[in-house]
Amino acid sequence: MNALLQTTGLTVRYGGVLANDDVGLTVGAGEVVGLIGPNGAGKTSLVDAVTGFAPARGTVSLAGRRIDRLPPHARRRAGLARTWQAGELFADLTVRQNVAVATGRGPLRNLWGDLAGRRPPGRDVDEVLELFGLHFVADRRPGELSLGRQKIAGVARALVGGTRVVLLDEPAAGLDTDESAEFGRHVRAVAESGLAVLLIDHDMTLVADVCDRVYVLDYGVVIADGTPQAVLADPAVRRAYLGSELAP
Numbered sequence: 001m002n003a004l005l006q007t008t009g010l011t012v013r014y015g016g017v018l019a020n021d022d023v024g025l026t027v028g029a030g031e032v033v034g035l036i037g038p039n040g041a042g043k044t045s046l047v048d049a050v051t052g053f054a055p056a057r058g059t060v061s062l063a064g065r066r067i068d069r070l071p072p073h074a075r076r077r078a079g080l081a082r083t084w085q086a087g088e089l090f091a092d093l094t095v096r097q098n099v100a101v102a103t104g105r106g107p108l109r110n111l112w113g114d115l116a117g118r119r120p121p122g123r124d125v126d127e128v129l130e131l132f133g134l135h136f137v138a139d140r141r142p143g144e145l146s147l148g149r150q151k152i153a154g155v156a157r158a159l160v161g162g163t164r165v166v167l168l169d170e171p172a173a174g175l176d177t178d179e180s181a182e183f184g185r186h187v188r189a190v191a192e193s194g195l196a197v198l199l200i201d202h203d204m205t206l207v208a209d210v211c212d213r214v215y216v217l218d219y220g221v222v223i224a225d226g227t228p229q230a231v232l233a234d235p236a237v238r239r240a241y242l243g244s245e246l247a248p
């Protein structure tokens with residue numbers, strides 16, 4: 001497997017807190033790879049480090065090319081996209097405008113420009129809306145959509161342009177079981193279209209259903225990796241989650 005995303009020795013330190021310690025991971029084209037771990041394990045720090053929003057040591061490569069010295073917008077232009085934990089849509093914009101914001105051509109292009117960079121070649125807004133079944137609701141405002149659809153629109157926004165790798169930071173938080181299952185099908189479809197997907201989520205049913213492989217972080221260190229079934233059965237992983245929920 002050729003890794004589209006690879007990190008080696010990724011280390012993030014906030015003052016005295018070692019948020020990531022020597023993390024190496026790979027995500028291949030067509031793969032959904034999970035990143036799980038208890039609260040405070042360092043998952044968001046890793047996404048921040050990979051995308052250039054947190055200072056880090058170590059390497060980050062996209063399709064074999066080092067991008068760890070590039071600023072966030074240049075990594076985005078190179079094909080690396082992310083969603084944010086508090087990734088709400090803009091309430092006053094339509095779904096289409098929300099998705100188009102990432103192109104730098106929407107009404108908020110100046111605000112968004114630094115995060116999204118200039119529009120790389122690749123999927124356009126209509127293509128992405130269609131991929132996610134959002135074209136029927138493209139002219140509605142987010143508040144008129146179910147929470148599940150809103151979450152899907154948030155992911156759609158990250159895929160406009162030349163995205164090759166997408167990092168999803170707790171994209172399914174707050175969804176009910178059915179919405180989460182539908183969301184998972186969309187995530188799989190994204191991977192099957194050739195992208196590499198790194199999925200952070202606390203919903204272990206979603207992770208087990210959707211991920212090909214999973215890495216487990218605890219105190220910033222990878223303590224296990226493998227198939228969802230293998231890592232969820234791993235005693236070290238169950239110990240790390242002691243006192244918090246680990247299902248199924």
Ligand SMILES: Nc1ncnc2c1ncn2[C@@H]1O[C@H](COP(=O)(O)OP(=O)(O)OP(=O)(O)O)[C@@H](O)[C@H]1O
Pocket residue numbers: 014017018019037038039040041042043044045046
């Ligand atoms: N900007 C920051 N400044 C200082 N410490 C931080 C900062 N961001 C995160 N941390 C600390 O780094 C550690 C890892 O936090 P991080 O948010 O990456 O964990 P997480 O696995 O994403 O947690 P959660 O599941 O709760 O979102 C924690 O101890 C956290 O308090």
